Amino acid sequence: MLPSGGRDITLALASGLGVDDDVAERLKRGDLVQVDGEGATPLPEAAEIRGLALRRAESFVDEVRSSLEFYRAQMPDAQIEGVLVVGGGSRLDGLLELLQERLPVPVDRGRLFEREVRDRAVCGGIDRGRGRAVGRGRARDPQPEARVSLVNLLPPELRERQAVRRTTSLVVAGGLAALALIGILYLFQVLRLSQVRSDLEAQQSTNARLVSQIASLREFAALQAELAAKEALIDVIFVNEVSWSSALLDVSRVIPDASYLTNLTGQIEATVAGEVVAEPTGGTPETLVGNMTFAGIANQTETIATWITRLEEVQGWVNAWVNSAEEDAPGSRIYTFSNGLDLTQEAVTERGQGVVAP
CATH class of the missing domain: 1.20.5 (Single alpha-helices involved in coiled-coils or other helix-helix interfaces)
Incomplete structure (x- = not known):
């Protein structure tokens, strides 16, 4: 189906000539038209009408040609032997010549209402050289519709x-x-x-x-482990350590002038749990960590008593005692004595007590 046809030509004539559609349809078919009434617009010459109609018909002819070319491209085995033009628009003067000029197949006017059909025109046998049907016999065809080839463009x-x-x-x-x-x-x-x-x-x-x-860093880890072991050994070695130099200094401070020592012995013993002495000045029992023993010469027994008393004044020294005191000669008042004392935690150094110096 094509989107345009004879109706488009009619409308083009009506618009171009300024007439009604009915008048334009009659002009398109070539009928005589009488213009009546005063002030009516006179009709132009037939050549002008024909040119105006054919200019609009050119687009229609081009669409027909495009449709045929499309059909041939889609159906290469099909053959189009001719084109028959029918309808009121086919009466337009010059339309058949325009179709014949631009279409690649023969074109002829169809006669649908005649019982007599030209043999070669119906069968598509058109004399292409002369552009018209040949064979004018009036043989009657009992079934003319069966011999007409209809082409569906789509x-x-x-x-x-x-x-x-x-x-x-x-x-x-x-x-x-x-x-x-x-x-x-x-x-x-x-x-x-x-x-x-x-x-x-x-x-x-x-x-x-x-x-x-x-x-x-593994070797440093081994060294660190060895260091930790040695530190633990040091802690064991220095447990309950007593500074003997400080002890000698304290002895020199408390020994009376009328006496001197001939022997001094210090001993650190393992702490025995629960071993306590009489309550010291503070009234708190203390654990003993060792002892010291002395031997010396003193003038008079009062000197020995002063010596024993002063030993108790030193921090960490408790339980001072006298083992013996013998006069060298009767009436000489010179005595050879031996005594001792116990050491408590207060006599132990900070390292021996496990206190780490800052």
């Missing part, structure tokens, strides 16, 4: 093919869009995987470096 098969092509195009476009989306997602995942692998390699490199550092 067969249903073509419409079906076009629909299939449109559907196929949509499916292909959807598939391509899906493939593009999958490709984008794949690219994104590849980039993400590459980043993860890069992070993993960096972490593995860091781990290898840390393992190497740990291996290089």
